[in-house]
Every structure is written in C-alpha cells, then in structure tokens.
Amino acid sequence: MAKTNVVDMTGKVVGEIELNDSVFGIEPNMAVLHQDIKNYLANQRQGTQSTLTRAEVRGGGKKPWRQKGTGRARQGSTRAPQWVHGGIALGPKPRSYRFSVNKKAKSLAIRSALSAKLAAGELIVVDNINVGEIRTKNVVKFLSAVGSEGKALIVTPEVNKNVVLSARNIPGVKTTFSGVICAYDILNAGKFIVDQAAVKKIEEVYAK
Numbered sequence: 001m002a003k004t005n006v007v008d009m010t011g012k013v014v015g016e017i018e019l020n021d022s023v024f025g026i027e028p029n030m031a032v033l034h035q036d037i038k039n040y041l042a043n044q045r046q047g048t049q050s051t052l053t054r055a056e057v058r059g060g061g062k063k064p065w066r067q068k069g070t071g072r073a074r075q076g077s078t079r080a081p082q083w084v085h086g087g088i089a090l091g092p093k094p095r096s097y098r099f100s101v102n103k104k105a106k107s108l109a110i111r112s113a114l115s116a117k118l119a120a121g122e123l124i125v126v127d128n129i130n131v132g133e134i135r136t137k138n139v140v141k142f143l144s145a146v147g148s149e150g151k152a153l154i155v156t157p158e159v160n161k162n163v164v165l166s167a168r169n170i171p172g173v174k175t176t177f178s179g180v181i182c183a184y185d186i187l188n189a190g191k192f193i194v195d196q197a198a199v200k201k202i203e204e205v206y207a208k
Helices: 030-044 103-119 136-145 161-167 183-188 196-206
Strands: 002-007 013-019 123-126 152-156 173-177 191-195
Touching: 013 196, 030 103, 030 183, 103 123, 103 183, 103 196, 123 196, 136 161, 152 161, 152 183, 152 196, 161 173, 191 196
Parallel strands: 002 123, 123 191, 152 173, 152 191
Antiparallel strands: 002 013
C-alpha cells in the first residue's frame, strides 16, 4: 500500500497513513476521465441560448419587389437570412446537453483522479480539518501552512458549515465532503486537501 504523511492544521507532520492501492494507486484511465469530465461539464450547461428564425422575426410580410423584370434576384421577404435584420438560419435553440455515464465508469474516473493527485504529490492529508469559528482568515492561514497556493479542494468527512462558510470567499478554493466528490473537482484543484477521516470514507466507497 502507498503511504503519505499526515499533517495538522499548522502543516506539521504528525503521522503517516496507508492508502488503499485500488483507490489511490491505480494507473489513471485517461479515456474514462475524459468521458466523465465531458459529462460533468455538459450537465452544467443551461442550454437556454436561442435565435430567431425567419418565421419568428417581426416584419417581412410584403414581397420587396416583383418577381420578374427588375434585373435583381428574386426575393420573397426582407426577413430571409441573407437580409440585414433577417432571421438566423440553423441557429441554436433551447436544448438539453445532458447525457449519462454509468456508475462503474464514474467510480473508475474518481479513482483515476485520486491516483493522479497522489502520483503528482498534490494530495495533502490532514489529521482533523477544523477551523473553529467562521473566519476566512483561519482558512487562509491553514492553506498557507500546508503549502497550498492557488486552487484547492478541501474535503471533510461530513458537511462542515464552519469550513464551508470560512472558505467560500477565497478565490479558487472549493469545499465539499467525502460523499459527493467528483473527478472534475479533484483534477481542477491544484491541491487536494482531505481530512484523514474522509480518506477512510472514500476508501470504503471506492475500494475494490
């Protein structure tokens, strides 16, 4: 089993933890990761963009000139796509971009993302993530102490209101809990900061 250090809120090494190889030590499957992240981003799209067709643009009821004898091209409406202020041909209409990925693929994507983070040295295990009161300064100090700059994902065993509210105003920092992690958030973060208890819960769910 792979091992990594466990640090406290001040960044001091206080122990070591063994990580399950089936969760943190597999060869990342890039094809499945790509599929899962594409699925996540597609499901975030609102799909509300809309353009007006020639049937929906106001006006254009009168034929601009007679069919023959003018020397110009025949035209039936000033709202055809080739006219200024005309309708849009083949433009976007409201639609859903959602598609599904099966559970086994999602599980493999998450295990691939976790393994990639450990291999890259971007996994930080903390013995107990607890900021006490709701205070942004406490989280900023904690992130600095554990060596996290820029984007970070903080994972707690359960929803921790104090951590969520303290970190929400820090650019690039996102919080979640072990039950709702996803491959996109893991890979999008520069550092994956996880509570030691959350590691055990993640292994219970994803270990084979």
